[in-house]
Amino acid sequence: MRIVIAEDNVLLREGLVLLLTSDGHEVVAVAGSGPDVLPALLEHRPDAAVLDVRLPPGFKDEGLRAAVAARERLPGLPLLVLSQYVEETYAAELLAGGAEGIGYLLKDRVSRVGEFLDALSRVAAGGTALDPEVVSQLMTARQDPLSALTPREREVLGLMAQGLDNGTIAETLVITERSVSKHIGAVFAKLGLPHTDSGHRRVLAVLAYLNAGARA
Amino acid sequence: MNALLKSAADGTVRLIAALRTALPALFGLPVLLLFLVLLPLLLPWLPQAVRPLRALANAERRRAGRLLDREILEPYRPVRGTSARQGLALLRSPATWRDVAWMAAHGFTGTCAGVVAIGLWPGIPVSLSLPLWWWAAPEGSQSAFVTIDSWPKALTMPFVQAAVYAFVLVWLVPRAARRQAELARLLLRPTRSTSLTERVEELTETRAGALEAHGAELRRIERDLHDGTQAQLVAAALRLGLADRRFDTDPDAARALFLDAREGVEEALTQLRTVVRGIYPPILSDRGLAGALRALAGGQPIPIELDVSGTGARAPAAVEAAAYFVVAEALANVARHSGARRASVTVRRAEDRLAISVRDDGKGGADPSRGSGLAGIRRRVAALDGAVRVHSPDGEGTTLDVDLPCGS
Numbered sequence: 001m002r003i004v005i006a007e008d009n010v011l012l013r014e015g016l017v018l019l020l021t022s023d024g025h026e027v028v029a030v031a032g033s034g035p036d037v038l039p040a041l042l043e044h045r046p047d048a049a050v051l052d053v054r055l056p057p058g059f060k061d062e063g064l065r066a067a068v069a070a071r072e073r074l075p076g077l078p079l080l081v082l083s084q085y086v087e088e089t090y091a092a093e094l095l096a097g098g099a100e101g102i103g104y105l106l107k108d109r110v111s112r113v114g115e116f117l118d119a120l121s122r123v124a125a126g127g128t129a130l131d132p133e134v135v136s137q138l139m140t141a142r143q144d145p146l147s148a149l150t151p152r153e154r155e156v157l158g159l160m161a162q163g164l165d166n167g168t169i170a171e172t173l174v175i176t177e178r179s180v181s182k183h184i185g186a187v188f189a190k191l192g193l194p195h196t197d198s199g200h201r202r203v204l205a206v207l208a209y210l211n212a213g214a215r216a
Numbered sequence: 217m218n219a220l221l222k223s224a225a226d227g228t229v230r231l232i233a234a235l236r237t238a239l240p241a242l243f244g245l246p247v248l249l250l251f252l253v254l255l256p257l258l259l260p261w262l263p264q265a266v267r268p269l270r271a272l273a274n275a276e277r278r279r280a281g282r283l284l285d286r287e288i289l290e291p292y293r294p295v296r297g298t299s300a301r302q303g304l305a306l307l308r309s310p311a312t313w314r315d316v317a318w319m320a321a322h323g324f325t326g327t328c329a330g331v332v333a334i335g336l337w338p339g340i341p342v343s344l345s346l347p348l349w350w351w352a353a354p355e356g357s358q359s360a361f362v363t364i365d366s367w368p369k370a371l372t373m374p375f376v377q378a379a380v381y382a383f384v385l386v387w388l389v390p391r392a393a394r395r396q397a398e399l400a401r402l403l404l405r406p407t408r409s410t411s412l413t414e415r416v417e418e419l420t421e422t423r424a425g426a427l428e429a430h431g432a433e434l435r436r437i438e439r440d441l442h443d444g445t446q447a448q449l450v451a452a453a454l455r456l457g458l459a460d461r462r463f464d465t466d467p468d469a470a471r472a473l474f475l476d477a478r479e480g481v482e483e484a485l486t487q488l489r490t491v492v493r494g495i496y497p498p499i500l501s502d503r504g505l506a507g508a509l510r511a512l513a514g515g516q517p518i519p520i521e522l523d524v525s526g527t528g529a530r531a532p533a534a535v536e537a538a539a540y541f542v543v544a545e546a547l548a549n550v551a552r553h554s555g556a557r558r559a560s561v562t563v564r565r566a567e568d569r570l571a572i573s574v575r576d577d578g579k580g581g582a583d584p585s586r587g588s589g590l591a592g593i594r595r596r597v598a599a600l601d602g603a604v605r606v607h608s609p610d611g612e613g614t615t616l617d618v619d620l621p622c623g624s
Contacts, residue, residue, distance in 0.1 A: 053502075060502045085489055085498050089511040108485045111478055137515065 001047035001124055004040050006031040006063055007082075008055050016050060016110070023117055031055075034062025041070045041077065048101075048124040053083040053090065064090055071097050078124045082107045086133045092207070099203050103129035103163075119163075128163035128203040135161045138207070148190045156183040161206045220386050227390035230283060231326075231333040234396055237276045238326025241319045244272070248316065255307075262303035263295070266312060273315045273404055276322065280400035283393070291406035293414065310407060318403035322396075329392050336389070339381050346374035419601065426599035437491060444487045452480035496537050505536045505563065512544055513561060517551055521560035528565035531622045538596050538620060539563065539572055546574040546616050549589045554578025554614060565622070572618040582608035593618070 003025050007013040017027045029040040033056040041049055049070070055062040067079050078101035081094060091104050103123040109131065110116050119129035135158050139146065146154060152173075159169045166184070170177040184202075187193075193205045251258060251265060258265070270292065277288040291311040295302045306312050343359060350357050350364045357364050359373040406414065459473035492498065500508045506524040513520035530536065543561055550559050556578030564571045582590065590606060597604050597618055608614040 085493065087499055087502075087511060088515055089499070089503075089507075092514075108482055111482060 001025045001121075002028045002044065004029045004031070004044055004046040004049040006037045006040070006049065006051040006055060006066065008032050008052065012052075012107070012110075019110070019113060019116075020050075033057060034066055037063065037066035038069055038073070041066075042073065045074065045077075048078040048080060048120060050080045050082060050120070052107075053081060061090070064093065068093060068097070076101055076126070078126070079103065080105065080120055080123045080129065082110070086131055086137060088134065088137050091130065091134045091138075095203075095207055099128045099207070100126045101128075104134060105129060105131045106133060122163060127165075130162045130203065132158070132162055149187060153183050153187050153190070156180060157187050157206065160184065160187075160202050163203050223390045224385040227393040228333045228337070228385070230393035231329045231389065231396070233279065234322075234326045234393075235330035237272055237279065238322050238330055240272055241323035242327045243323075244268070245320060245323050248319065259303040259307070260299040262306050263299055266306055266315075269312075269315050269319065273318060276318070276400050277404050280397035280404070283397040284401060286401075288401050288405050289411075291404070291410045293410070293417075311410060314403050314407075318400065321399065321403070325399075326396060329396065333389055333392075336381050336385050340378045340385075343374040343378040343381065347371055422598050422601050425595070429595055429599045437495060440487070440491045440494075445484045445491065448480050448484035448487065452477040452484065455480065496533065497540055500533075500536055500540055504530060505539055508536075508540055509543055509561065509563065512540070512547065516547055516559075518556060519558050520547065521558065523560070523562045526562075526564035527570075531565070531570055531620075535570060535600060535620050535622050538600055538602075539570055539618075541596060542572055542593050542618050543574060545589050545593050549582070550574070550576045550578065550614075553582070554580075556613065568622045570620040570622055572616075572620070574616045575613065577613045579610070580608045580612045580614050581610045582606060582614045590616075 003020055005013060005016050005020075005027055007016060007030070013030055013032070017030065020027055028044045028046055031037045031040045035057075037051065037055070049067075051063045051067050053061055053063045055066075064081060067081055070077055071079065076098075079094075080103035081090070082105055083090065084107055086104075086106055094102050094104055101123050103119055105116070105119060109119070123129050138161065139154070139158055146157070149157065155173060156169060159172060164172070166177050166180045170180045173180070191206075248269075255262075274290065277290065281288040291314070293309070293311075295305040295309075297305070346357060346359055346364065347370045350370045353364075359369075359377045362369060362373050364370045364373060455473045455477035459470040459477065462470040462473065497508060499511050502508075503511070504527075506527050509524050510522060513522045531539070543563075547559065547561070550556050554576045556576035559574065559576040562571075562573040590604075593616070594604050597620065600620055602618060602620040604619075605617040606614065607617075
């Protein structure tokens with residue numbers, strides 16, 4: 001894939017370039033500050049972009065804002081946002097324009113090289129990758145609406161919200177794919193969500209439900 | 217007419233009530249004078265001797281404060297040392313001499329005013345009835361300083377006198393009652409210099425508290441980084457070193473060590489995030505106080521009504537961090553203890569202060585002296601010279617009001 005990287009820390013940037021090129025990807029551009037991100041994305045139109053939330057000049061959420069702006073200009077552009085910490089608000093802002101091809105991960109996850117590359121290719125393919133910590137933040141905050149679920153169903157919902165497909169969920173929990181879809185069916189029924197198969201829709205539906213819980 | 221009568225009656229009641237302090241002041245004066253004469257001998261007993269004087273002055277502070285509808289604070293500051301030293305300090309304290317001045321002034325004027333006010337009311341009917349019995353009085357009766365010895369005088373003077381009494385009652389008595397309270401305030405309130413001294417002492421105390429809290433915070437951060445993160449990283453580096461040595465001979469073991477090392481690094485990162493969040497929440501620098509509070513409110517298990525429209529320009533980082541932690545702690549308390557179904561958070565910038573209010577509709581009864589969360593809030597706010605008020609009647613929910621100076 002052709003990839004654009006926006007990261008101001010030289011060490012981490014070089015690390016990412018090394019990691020991605022060694023996996024056979026091509027890094028077509030790197031941006032070191034907020035204002036450079038959007039032009040780089042518009043010029044190269046990459047297959048995916050990896051963005052840091054905090055970028056110069058202000059070291060606030062320039063990367064996140066650039067990501068939101070880029071999605072407005074190039075709808076569906078796959079973006080994987082990396083952050084030093086997780087913040088529900090950021091996840092909600094990223095996903096507001098649709099969950100297809102959106103990822104939001106803690107920077108730590110890069111060290112799990114395999115999982116990181118999986119997440120990136122999932123995002124590039126139009127899927128979703130949410131950090132488990134974002135999901136657990138959402139889940140603990142919205143304890144109430146989830147009280148009807150069994151512990152296993154809650155586990156499945158958590159993995160589903162991260163953007164994993166049934167196969168991967170089955171592997172993670174060491175159960176059969178059939179029982180995964182059974183659990184998912186039960187979760188949807190209990191939460192009153194319409195049943196769909198595609199991964200990002202499920203994330204979107206779950207998020208919409210969880211966010212609705214916050215407003216009600 | 218009714219209103220005039222009422223204000224006259226109110227004034228009288230107040231002047232009579234003032235007798236409760238005026239009479240002891242009057243009768244205490246000779247004792248006080250005697251004490252002052254013998255002062256060189258009695259100096260060590262001065263701390264005991266001022267007690268009744270202060271009790272009397274405090275009673276007057278409460279009375280006059282109620283009347284003026286503004287609290288009159290005590291000007292006394294604690295004295296330390298041997299009783300002679302305390303006596304000397306009391307002798308030098310302006311508060312003592314102002315109390316004495318008040319005692320003399322109030323003893324005379326207060327007693328006179330009270331007695332006159334009592335006498336005026338029956339005085340009117342007595343005056344008006346004078347034409348009926350003046351001739352029976354043995355040596356002639358006085359009215360309006362005139363001896364009544366003829367009918368023309370008897371039919372004019374008592375009415376003049378009654379009119380004067382009525383005028384005094386209606387016009388002078390209410391004003392006298394007010395002047396009396398104002399005199400008490402003037403003499404008994406803390407002077408500018410004593411309130412400044414008090415303020416300096418208070419600031420010294422809160423500054424000491426702030427330094428203490430800051431020191432404890434630094435030690436905690438150091439401990440967290442040193443015992444947690446740093447140790448984790450050392451262990452990870454150690455594993456990498458071991459893995460390097462075994463790489464050629466035992467690749468499987470080396471691989472296991474690599475994985476261990478990675479886990480250690482991840483653990484260290486997680487701890488580091490917690491430490492950073494404890495120092496200064498990253499969302500605060502990203503989004504400012506309003507944005508950070510919005511994020512905080514969104515993550516609560518119960519709906520939070522948030523009003524941060526009045527936060528204005530950015531406050532100093534320490535104030536914003538304190539405000540954030542106060543709201544976070546308060547909401548955690550609400551979620552944990554109150555049983556509330558909803559809560560509201562209001563943050564306003566009024567001039568150079570940040571006013572925070574957190575309300576819930578829970579079961580109330582929060583005790584600031586017990587809850588560790590509330591104690592933490594108090595410490596944090598006191599360190600910034602702010603104020604905390606907790607209003608938590610049983611069954612009526614809890615309101616926490618915090619006032620933080622922005623130091624501009």
